[in-house]
Amino acid sequence: MKKVKLLFAGHDLKFANNLIKYFDSDENFEVNIDKWTGHSSHDEEHSLRMVQWADLIVCEWGLGNAVWYSQNKLPQQRLIVRMHMQEVNTNYPKQFDLNNIDKIVAISPYVYEEFFRVFKFPRQKMTMIYNVLDTEKFNIPKSESKYNLGFIGMSPKMKRLDLALDILEKLWYKDSNYKLFIKGKKPEEYPWLWKKEDEKAYYQQLYERIEKAPWKESVKFDGYGDDIPEWLTKIGYILSTSDFESFHMAPAEGMASGAFPIILNWDGSNTIYPNEYLLSSVNECVDKIWQVKRSEEQVNNTQEYVKKNFDIEKIGKEWKALISSLL
Numbered sequence: 001m002k003k004v005k006l007l008f009a010g011h012d013l014k015f016a017n018n019l020i021k022y023f024d025s026d027e028n029f030e031v032n033i034d035k036w037t038g039h040s041s042h043d044e045e046h047s048l049r050m051v052q053w054a055d056l057i058v059c060e061w062g063l064g065n066a067v068w069y070s071q072n073k074l075p076q077q078r079l080i081v082r083m084h085m086q087e088v089n090t091n092y093p094k095q096f097d098l099n100n101i102d103k104i105v106a107i108s109p110y111v112y113e114e115f116f117r118v119f120k121f122p123r124q125k126m127t128m129i130y131n132v133l134d135t136e137k138f139n140i141p142k143s144e145s146k147y148n149l150g151f152i153g154m155s156p157k158m159k160r161l162d163l164a165l166d167i168l169e170k171l172w173y174k175d176s177n178y179k180l181f182i183k184g185k186k187p188e189e190y191p192w193l194w195k196k197e198d199e200k201a202y203y204q205q206l207y208e209r210i211e212k213a214p215w216k217e218s219v220k221f222d223g224y225g226d227d228i229p230e231w232l233t234k235i236g237y238i239l240s241t242s243d244f245e246s247f248h249m250a251p252a253e254g255m256a257s258g259a260f261p262i263i264l265n266w267d268g269s270n271t272i273y274p275n276e277y278l279l280s281s282v283n284e285c286v287d288k289i290w291q292v293k294r295s296e297e298q299v300n301n302t303q304e305y306v307k308k309n310f311d312i313e314k315i316g317k318e319w320k321a322l323i324s325s326l327l
Helices: 017-024 044-053 064-072 109-119 161-174 197-212 228-234 249-257 282-291 296-310 312-326
Strands: 004-010 029-035 056-060 078-083 103-106 126-128 148-152 179-183 219-223 237-240 260-264
Touching: 004 017, 004 044, 004 064, 017 029, 017 312, 029 044, 044 064, 056 064, 064 078, 078 312, 103 109, 103 312, 109 126, 148 161, 148 228, 148 249, 161 179, 161 197, 161 282, 179 228, 228 249, 237 249, 249 260, 249 296, 260 282, 260 296, 296 312
Parallel strands: 004 029, 004 056, 056 078, 078 103, 103 126, 148 179, 148 237, 179 219, 237 260
Antiparallel strands: none
C-alpha cells in the first residue's frame, strides 16, 4: 500500500511532537517537517518543495503558515489547521482561504467555541481533538513529594506566579515543610519579555517579595530542561494559577506522574479537567492541598483520567480517523 505523505508545518512544534513521532513510527505514513522561523517567516523554497511532496498537510497553529498553505496547496492535497488560542488575537485566521482548508482542529471544546464566535468558521469544517500527551513517559515512581508544590512555566505574568507564592505562603505558615519548585526559564532569559516594562516590574516585585520572605528558602528555581517527567518525581501537587489558558499541559503532565492538580478555574478549564480539581480562590487551593490525603487510589484516578482523555494512543487514533476521512 502506498504510504501517506504527511507534512507538519509551523514555527513551534512542541505540542505536535507526540503526534509527529506517532505517525513517523507508523509504516503507513511518511512524515516530513516544514519548520518556520516565525509566525509568518519561512524558507519559501523549502515550503514549495514540501507542497510538491505532501499528500496531506497539518499546519500547527493557525498563523502565517496556515495562510500560506491555504493559498498555495495543490487541488488534490488535503489541509488541516490545528489551532490553540493565541490565534484569536491575530488577524491571520481572517486571511485563510477557507475553501482550501479541509478541517480546523481546536484543542478543547472552549477553544472550539471561541474560534467559532470570533471567526465564524463553518462548523462543518471544524472539529475538536484534545491536546496530546505520552502518559507512559511520566509514569515514574515518586521520591518524597508530600510537601512539594510544582509550577511549570513562570512567564509571562499571566501565568500568575504571585498566586502560586500566595498558596505556598499560606501553607508554609501552617507547616514549614512545604516548598514550591518552579520549572522553566526565568523571565529575564526572554529578551522580548524583559523589554516590556510592566512584565519586568511584575517580576522584580516578586523577586523582592521572595527575598524578604521568611519562606525564601522554600522557593526553588529549577531552570529550563527537557526533563519534566524526571522533575515531576518530586512533585506532589501541580499548580495551574493562570489568568487564562487554551489547554495548559502542566496539570495533565502532573496528573500523569500521579501529582494532584490544583487548578484555579480559568475559562474553559471545566471542558478539560474534572470539577474536583477546579478551585475558585487561593484559600480554596490551600484548603484542598491541606485536606487531600494522597493515596494509591488518588494517584490511580489522576493517572487514569489523563490516559483515558489525552494519551497518544487515544488521540493518535482520532487523528488517524480524521486523516482517513479526508483522503
